[in-house]
Amino acid sequence: MSLRSNRFPCRPCCAYPNMTVFLRMILSPLTAMGSVMNGTIYDDCTRPLFAFDSVGDAAPGEKAEPAPHRRANSGAIPNVVVISNPRSHRNKTRGLEVPEGVRIEEPKTRPELRRLLAELVRDGLDLVIVAGGDGTVRDVLTCGAEIWAGSEPVIGVLPCGKTNALAIDLGVPDDATVADLIASWRAGSTIDRSPIEIELAGEGTPVLGFLFGGGAFVDATELAQTTHRWGAVNNLAVGMSVFGGVFSTFFGGARSPWRQGKQMAIRYGKGARPRHGATLDSEAARFLFLASTMERLPLDAAVFGERRAGLKTLVVDAPPRRFLRNFVRIMRGVDVPALERDGIHRVDAEEVRVMLEGGFVLDGERFPAGDYLLRQGAPIRFATA
Numbered sequence: 358m359s360l361r362s363n364r365f366p367c368r369p370c371c372a373y374p375n376m377t378v379f380l381r382m383i384l385s386p387l388t389a390m391g392s393v394m395n396g397t398i399y400d401d402c403t404r405p406l407f408a409f410d411s412v413g414d415a416a417p418g419e420k421a422e423p424a425p426h427r428r429a430n431s432g433a434i435p436n437v438v439v440i441s442n443p444r445s446h447r448n449k450t451r452g453l454e455v456p457e458g459v460r461i462e463e464p465k466t467r468p469e470l471r472r473l474l475a476e477l478v479r480d481g482l483d484l485v486i487v488a489g490g491d492g493t494v495r496d497v498l499t500c501g502a503e504i505w506a507g508s509e510p511v512i513g514v515l516p517c518g519k520t521n522a523l524a525i526d527l528g529v530p531d532d533a534t535v536a537d538l539i540a541s542w543r544a545g546s547t548i549d550r551s552p553i554e555i556e557l558a559g560e561g562t563p564v565l566g567f568l569f570g571g572g573a574f575v576d577a578t579e580l581a582q583t584t585h586r587w588g589a590v591n592n593l594a595v596g597m598s599v600f601g602g603v604f605s606t607f608f609g610g611a612r613s614p615w616r617q618g619k620q621m622a623i624r625y626g627k628g629a630r631p632r633h634g635a636t637l638d639s640e641a642a643r644f645l646f647l648a649s650t651m652e653r654l655p656l657d658a659a660v661f662g663e664r665r666a667g668l669k670t671l672v673v674d675a676p677p678r679r680f681l682r683n684f685v686r687i688m689r690g691v692d693v694p695a696l697e698r699d700g701i702h703r704v705d706a707e708e709v710r711v712m713l714e715g716g717f718v719l720d721g722e723r724f725p726a727g728d729y730l731l732r733q734g735a736p737i738r739f740a741t742a
Contacts, residue, residue, distance in 0.1 A: 436480075436484065437460070437483065437539060438459070438460045438461070438462060438482065438485055438486070439453070439459060439488055440489075440493075441462070441488040441517075442463070442490070442493040445488070445489040445490050445493065445517040446490070447488075447518070448488060448517050453535070454535065454536070455535050456536050459535065459539070471504065474501050474504045474505070478504055482505070483510055484511050484512075484513060484538075484539065484542050485497065485501070485512050485513065486512075486515055486539075486740075487514055487515065488535070489515075489517050489518060490519060490520065490521060490721065491518060491520065491522055491566075491568070491720040491721055492720050492721045492722055493517075493518070494514055495564065495565060495719065495720045495722075498512070498552060498565040498737065499563075499564050499565045499566075502563075509737065509738070511542055511738045511739065511740050512737055512738070512740070513539075513541075513740040513742075514527060514529055514739060515529070515533060515535060516530075516531055522568055522720075523720075526550070526654070527550070527739050527741055528548075528741050529741060530742060533742040537742040538742050541740045541741050541742050546740065546741050547738050547739060547740055547741065548739050548741055549737065549738055549739070550650060550651070550652075550737055550739060551650045551668070551733050551736045551737070552565040552566060552567055552650060552734040553566055553567060553649070553650055553719075553733065554733075554734040555569065556729065557730075558727075558728040558729060563732070563734075564719065564724075565734060566720040567649060567650055567651050568648075568651065568719070568720055569731060570646065570718045570719075571619065571643070571645075571717040571718075572618055572621070572643050572645045572646050572675070572715065573618075573644055574645060575619075575715050575717060575723060576715070616644065616677065618643050618644045618645075619643060619675075619715040620643075620713070620714050621641070621642075621713040622640040622710075622713075623672060623710075624637070624710045624711075625638070625704055625706045625708070625710075627708075628706070628707055629707075629709070630705040630706070631702070631703075631704045632692060632697070633693075633694045633697040633703075635697060635703065635704050641674060642674070642675040643672055643673065643674060644673040644677045645671065645673040645677075646672050646713065647661075647672075648669065648709070649661065649669060650666070650734075659688065659689060659690025660688065660690070662690050663690060663692070667707075668705065668707060668708075668709070668731070669704075670702075670703065670704050670706065671702070671703055672701075672702040673700065673701050674701070674702075678699045683696065683699055706733075707732065707733045709731050710728070710730050710731070711728075711729050711731060712728040712729070713727075
């Protein structure tokens with residue numbers, strides 16, 4: 358299989374002349390589940406993308422100065438810190454209310470974030486509240502994994518992005534506050550979730566995330582951003598994007614890049630659990646590859662079947678067969694042998710190696726094509742609200 362090197366320079370999304378891709382620029386499918394951050398990828402494309410490192414284009418009405426932070430009266434709360442991304446949607450529009458005595462930080466770069474986390478660990482750290490979107494959570498967990506191994510704090514996710522898929526999975530309501538998460542943590546209301554650890558095969562420090570997608574998931578990333586620029590957030594953004602993606606795929610024609618898919622080699626590790634005889638070692642054109650450790654997705658989409666813990670994958674062969682009928686089945690979590698015969702495969706695994714062209718999207722940010730190892734990481738304890 359001929360795939361592009363993972364060393365190639367990253368390129369921004371651009372306009373295409375054909376109608377199918379124009380439709381993509383109107384709306385997107387499932388990528389709205391994880392697409393929350395604006396920004397660019399690093400020039401060398403071999404290191405994790407961090408939301409704090411780039412600004413990106415602001416939507417109309419979002420260019421104003423961020424709303425001020427407000428502190429409510431409360432007693433001092435030691436060993437608790439709020440790490441806020443000031444570019445996140447909610448932080449821009451509504452500000453952030455932080456109880457008195459709680460430290461709030463807004464790191465601007467990767468080195469600054471790492472230094473901050475190291476300092477916090479030295480001083481004693483019990484609860485980290487991440488006020489941002491899914492990309493901000495990814496950044497904090499990836500940096501933190503290098504620093505607090507063996508002494509991980511509880512993580513609170515305050516849904517301040519435009520989709521907030523992880524917060525939905527954890528059951529954190531849209532209107533949750535810092536005080537709510539602190540109260541839940543004090544009451545022992547927590548839940549465990551394992552992230553996906555993604556690394557270039559054979560090298561590098563892994564990036565931690567929760568929703569990984571290749572194929573059509575990548576092609577549609579810019580479209581999901583379009584729904585956000587129109588002001589759609591959370592389930593509304595997902596619904597608009599899914600509708601647009603279905604329209605683009607169904608009416609794109611046989612030569613549509615969406616239907617032709619991307620070449621992928623997928624090899625599952627020992628202990629993989631296939632549904633209905635799904636193959637564990639294959640190389641072919643794929644319309645879609647999804648992997649997640651979340652148990653609940655936006656819109657209650659049951660793309661992996663029944664809710665369960667662990668690393669779950671969904672692979673759809675290209676071109677997709679009986680598209681509309683099977684799309685409904687996938688979204689509803691239908692699990693029947695007929696899906697396998699139509700080239701729709703579900704496999705649970707602790708490890709999977711994926712060599713893919715076209716790159717992938719992790720929690721809303723695009724990474725380059727290459728040979729990647731995905732593993733189910735150690736559980737992280739999250740505060741609920």
